Amino acid sequence: MSFLDLDERLIDLAGLVDVCYSPVVDTKEFPENVDITLVEGAVANEDNLREIRLIRQRSKVLVAFGDCAVTGNVTALRNLFKLEDVLNRSYRENSAVVSGMPLGGDGIVPALLDRVLRVQDVVRVDYFLPGCPPAPDAIYAFVAELLGGHAPAAEGRKFGT
Amino acid sequence: MSRRVIIQPVTRIEGHAKISIQLNDAGEVQSARFHITEFRGFEKLCEGRPFQEMPGLMSRVCGICPVSHVLASSKAGDMLLGVEIPAAAEKQRRLVNHAQVLQSHALSFFHLSSPDLLLGIDSPPEKRNIFGLLERDPDFLRRGIRLRQFGQRVIELVGGKKIHPGWSGPGGVHRQFSTAQRDEVLKWIPEATESLSMALDRLKSLLDSFQAEVEHMGNFPSLFLGTVNSDGGLEYYDGTIRIVDGAGNTIADSLDPKRYYTYLAEASVSDSFIKSPYYQPFGYPQGHYRVGPLARLNVAKFAGTALADRELREFKQRGGGTVCESFHYHLARLIEMVHAVERIEELMADPDLFSDTIQAKASLNRREGIGSCEAPRGTLFHHYWVDANGLMTRANLLIATGQNSHAMNQSVDQTAKHFLKHGAHGAELDQGFLNRLEAAIRCYDPCLSCSTHALGQMPLEVELLAPGGAVLQCMTRDE
Numbered sequence: 001m002s003f004l005d006l007d008e009r010l011i012d013l014a015g016l017v018d019v020c021y022s023p024v025v026d027t028k029e030f031p032e033n034v035d036i037t038l039v040e041g042a043v044a045n046e047d048n049l050r051e052i053r054l055i056r057q058r059s060k061v062l063v064a065f066g067d068c069a070v071t072g073n074v075t076a077l078r079n080l081f082k083l084e085d086v087l088n089r090s091y092r093e094n095s096a097v098v099s100g101m102p103l104g105g106d107g108i109v110p111a112l113l114d115r116v117l118r119v120q121d122v123v124r125v126d127y128f129l130p131g132c133p134p135a136p137d138a139i140y141a142f143v144a145e146l147l148g149g150h151a152p153a154a155e156g157r158k159f160g161t
Numbered sequence: 162m163s164r165r166v167i168i169q170p171v172t173r174i175e176g177h178a179k180i181s182i183q184l185n186d187a188g189e190v191q192s193a194r195f196h197i198t199e200f201r202g203f204e205k206l207c208e209g210r211p212f213q214e215m216p217g218l219m220s221r222v223c224g225i226c227p228v229s230h231v232l233a234s235s236k237a238g239d240m241l242l243g244v245e246i247p248a249a250a251e252k253q254r255r256l257v258n259h260a261q262v263l264q265s266h267a268l269s270f271f272h273l274s275s276p277d278l279l280l281g282i283d284s285p286p287e288k289r290n291i292f293g294l295l296e297r298d299p300d301f302l303r304r305g306i307r308l309r310q311f312g313q314r315v316i317e318l319v320g321g322k323k324i325h326p327g328w329s330g331p332g333g334v335h336r337q338f339s340t341a342q343r344d345e346v347l348k349w350i351p352e353a354t355e356s357l358s359m360a361l362d363r364l365k366s367l368l369d370s371f372q373a374e375v376e377h378m379g380n381f382p383s384l385f386l387g388t389v390n391s392d393g394g395l396e397y398y399d400g401t402i403r404i405v406d407g408a409g410n411t412i413a414d415s416l417d418p419k420r421y422y423t424y425l426a427e428a429s430v431s432d433s434f435i436k437s438p439y440y441q442p443f444g445y446p447q448g449h450y451r452v453g454p455l456a457r458l459n460v461a462k463f464a465g466t467a468l469a470d471r472e473l474r475e476f477k478q479r480g481g482g483t484v485c486e487s488f489h490y491h492l493a494r495l496i497e498m499v500h501a502v503e504r505i506e507e508l509m510a511d512p513d514l515f516s517d518t519i520q521a522k523a524s525l526n527r528r529e530g531i532g533s534c535e536a537p538r539g540t541l542f543h544h545y546w547v548d549a550n551g552l553m554t555r556a557n558l559l560i561a562t563g564q565n566s567h568a569m570n571q572s573v574d575q576t577a578k579h580f581l582k583h584g585a586h587g588a589e590l591d592q593g594f595l596n597r598l599e600a601a602i603r604c605y606d607p608c609l610s611c612s613t614h615a616l617g618q619m620p621l622e623v624e625l626l627a628p629g630g631a632v633l634q635c636m637t638r639d640e
Contacts, residue, residue, distance in 0.1 A: 001324055005313055026289055028170060081205055081206065090204050091436070093555075
């Protein structure tokens with residue numbers, strides 16, 4: 001969402017890149033030979049685990065984008081509790097009717113990992129862009145440097161908004 | 162032979178989802194369902210943390226409507242403190258809520274759904290997105306981007322940050338609003354009004370070409386639930402709950418949102434992380450209801466602002482008392498944006514807004530607090546329990562998209578049954594069919610991260626299942 005806060009700069013960016021896989025385009029399969037992938041979110045279930053490995057394999061540069069991808073952040077707060085207790089709170093204690101529990105294994109709902117992982121716990125990460133969310137100006141500066149063929153440098157920059 | 166089709170990921174929605182279609186032996190659609198595949202567990206992971214931290218933490222449920230979670234959480238905190246907050250604090254919260262409705266609806270209409278509307282629901286998938294729209298109609302897209310920017314800018318001016326603003330908490334807000342900020346807000350109003358008038362004309366002129374979708378992509382009677390003010394008008398921040406049925410009858414009125422648990426309850430299912438709330442007197446699943454823009458316009462008697470009231474009167478003529486076609490969520494969203502801009506302008510002239518009395522101070526006075534508001538996607542409830550030190554012992558979040566989950570399933574089912582084509586080799590899943598299933602869901606603008614308190618983006622997958630449950634075909638966009 002913070003990426004969309006680039007506002008009209010999105011239009012400039014559209015002239016420079018081909019957005020081949022994103023929640024805002026209809027491609028269903030992660031393509032081969034992607035130059036830059038921004039990955040948001042922590043690795044929380046078996047689908048995430050499979051996807052992040054595929055994405056790493058098919059991306060030249062992989063960026064952990066936002067605090068959940070970088071540190072696990074709020075997503076990883078559930079690691080303080082047993083997964084069973086977390087699921088029971090939502091689907092038993094806070095439900096009047098329990099016709100089933102979404103535990104996975106049905107080919108529909110992915111099983112949750114016992115512990116939420118950072119992206120770097122699973123695959124190699126080339127760059128980290130922190131923030132919850134990363135500030136639009138930081139995103140723009142970062143992407144502009146990558147597109148210009150420079151390695152984005154953190155020195156002298158302010159993060160953490 | 163029966164089979165199951167899976168569409169994954171569902172795109173141009175917020176969050177991760179799949180659609181599954183079960184075909185019977187005759188190759189006809191037996192049932193179709195929508196599944197949400199992400200979960201985070203906020204109701205548990207908040208335990209042991211001070212309730213004052215909740216607006217900041219619960220904001221992270223969602224990157225699109227963080228303001229709603231901040232507000233519901235702040236209001237639950239107000240109740241724990243047992244205070245009435247200062248007028249300036251309430252008006253700042255109202256202002257930011259209107260700004261959020263504006264930016265979130267702009268995202269839904271322009272960035273996510275307008276490629277279907279303007280480029281065509283059968284247009285090639287590789288171009289059917291905002292970048293394709295940029296080539297076709299750059300002025301339309303630029304106006305949409307700037308409407309969202311306006312909403313986000315108001316949130317930033319008041320709250321200090323566009324996403325996850327931390328300015329509001331139990332007892333009020335932490336920043337005074339200035340006249341210089343007012344002047345900047347006012348500069349945006351004429352353009353926003355003009356853009357919305359243009360978008361409304363455009364959508365209405367397109368409706369004739371979407372007649373089949375209006376009639377068969379989520380058209381069914383149901384209950385509708387929303388907040389109204391003391392006169393029965395459109396309300397987003399604080400009011401009572403009204404429920405109407407598909408024929409326009411009022412089923413329940415003047416319900417206290419702080420006692421939601423006496424008339425609403427939730428059901429868990431095994432094939433989705435989303436839960437299904439229902440109206441208790443009607444039972445589960447008969448008591449399912451819709452929330453959000455369509456529901457709000459169905460329950461409200463009037464909008465309370467000039468332009469929105471004109472549009473609302475015309476809107477209500479589309480149904481016999483209640484508009485039941487989920488396709489009209491799009492139109493309802495635009496009317497709500499018109500209303501939001503008018504309310505923002507109105508608030509700029511309110512002297513209360515600028516006061517430096519913005520915080521009611523108190524220590525913990527209750528052990529249970531409930532806050533509700535109208536989020537862009539519908540009615541939102543936060544329910545907290547704390548110990549004597551104000552540390553959270555439990556939470557329940559009743560999220561707008563969850564309340565639409567039964568209706569989304571019904572829409573997907575109806576769409577699959579109506580639009581599936583049959584060729585020489587049985588059911589044919591073409592791109593137009595797949596996109597209609599997704600478009601049926603996009604009407605609700607689901608925020609799947611919110612609904613399961615999850616984070617991350619989810620693609621849509623459609624599976625075609627054989628009678629025995631074997632996956633016969635798994636459809637993705639690239640096939």
